[in-house]
Amino acid sequence: MRLILLGPPGSGKGTQAQRLVKRHGIAQLSTGEMLRAAVAAQTPVGLKAKDIMAGGGLVPDEIVVGIISERLDQPDAAKGFILDGFPRTVPQAEALDQLLKKKHMKLDAVIELRVNESALLQRVESRVAEMKARGEEVRVDDTPEGLTRRLASYRTLTEPLIHYYSERRKLLTVDGMMTIEHVTREIGRILAAIGAVEARAARKAGAQGSSRHRQA
Ligand code: ADP
Numbered sequence: 521m522r523l524i525l526l527g528p529p530g531s532g533k534g535t536q537a538q539r540l541v542k543r544h545g546i547a548q549l550s551t552g553e554m555l556r557a558a559v560a561a562q563t564p565v566g567l568k569a570k571d572i573m574a575g576g577g578l579v580p581d582e583i584v585v586g587i588i589s590e591r592l593d594q595p596d597a598a599k600g601f602i603l604d605g606f607p608r609t610v611p612q613a614e615a616l617d618q619l620l621k622k623k624h625m626k627l628d629a630v631i632e633l634r635v636n637e638s639a640l641l642q643r644v645e646s647r648v649a650e651m652k653a654r655g656e657e658v659r660v661d662d663t664p665e666g667l668t669r670r671l672a673s674y675r676t677l678t679e680p681l682i683h684y685y686s687e688r689r690k691l692l693t694v695d696g697m698m699t700i701e702h703v704t705r706e707i708g709r710i711l712a713a714i715g716a717v718e719a720r721a722a723r724k725a726g727a728q729g730s731s732r733h734r735q736a
Contacts, residue, residue, distance in 0.1 A: 521546055521600040521716050522625060524607070524690075526681060527633035528674045529667060530640035530647070531696045532703060536633070537604040539704050544717065546600035549591050551584050551608075556659070558587075574660045576669025578608060578677060585615040592623060609677045613684050628716040630685040631707060633696035641667060 521544055525533040534550065541548045555573060558566035565587065569579045588606055591597060607613040620627065641664060648662050661670065685691040692710045696703060711717045 521602075521711070522620075522627050523601075523711075523716075524603045524627065524630040524685075525633065526630055526678070526685070527635065527696060528637070528640060528678075529670045530643040531633040531635045532643075532700065533604045533633060535700055536631075536703060536707060537602050540602050540707070543708075544600065546602055547594070547596040548604055549588065549597065549601050549606065550604040551579075551587060551606040552604070554587055554591070555579060555584075574666075576661050576666045576673065578673050581609060581611045581615065584608070585612060585619070588616070589619050592619065592625070607681060608673075610680055610684060613681055627690060629692050629711070629714060630681075630690045631710070632682055632691060632693045633703070634693055635696040637671065639697065640671065 523540070523546075525537055527533050534552075537548045537550065540546065555566070555569045559570045559573065560566070565583055568583065572579050584606060588603075592601070603616075607616050644662055644667050648658050651658050660666070682691060692714070694703060694706045694710065698706065708717070
């Protein structure tokens with residue numbers, strides 16, 4: 521199964537991606553996580569990305585496309601994957617189409633998590649509070665200003681992907697304002713409806729208990 525999760529910061533992409541990974545044994549490819557790891561390890565990519573990310577801007581397309589291309593060649597991605605945070609621009613989506621074609625891979629679906637913008641700030645604030653409570657380091661871009669910048673780039677650069685994938689008949693939209701459980705169940709249901717997973721697996725995924733809410 522090969523999926524893309526699309527949605528603004530705080531829409532629950534990371535949370536749902538982790539649940540799909542657990543249920544279906546596929547790899548989660550999160551460019552945000554990969555870039556944060558690169559920043560922490562001070563690799564050349566990390567050094568280039570650090571300030572851009574802190575300011576809520578987007579890292580250049582060629583950098584993230586390069587990271588994803590390498591990551592798709594890892595053995596764990598052969599079983600399937602879920603892209604979380606990529607593609608984020610139309611050129612990234614076009615590059616992904618080319619990459620998948622070259623690697624003889626086909627996308628099953630793009631799942632859009634639709635949320636009310638007014639809920640996002642509060643969600644990001646709760647994520648910060650939860651991370652602090654667990655003693656984890658809080659993301660430098662998880663501030664009201666950072667969120668505003670990230671939302672602005674989402675609107676101008678990422679939202680056009682909704683049209684891009686809808687034209688290619690890949691887009692499935694889920695109401696991201698429901699509870700975590702409900703969203704998981706709904707994703708399971710639509711994946712079963714398009715034949716990407718067996719109906720039985722989808723029901724089981726919906727019944728899954730954990731509500732760890734680490735990353736949007
Ligand atoms: P969120 O979805 O909450 O904004 P992510 O963890 O997906 O957070 O991404 C954090 C930051 O990493 C982004 O604000 C951006 O600077 C950078 N980034 C992640 N993915 C991409 C991408 N595909 N293209 C460009 N920059 C990216």
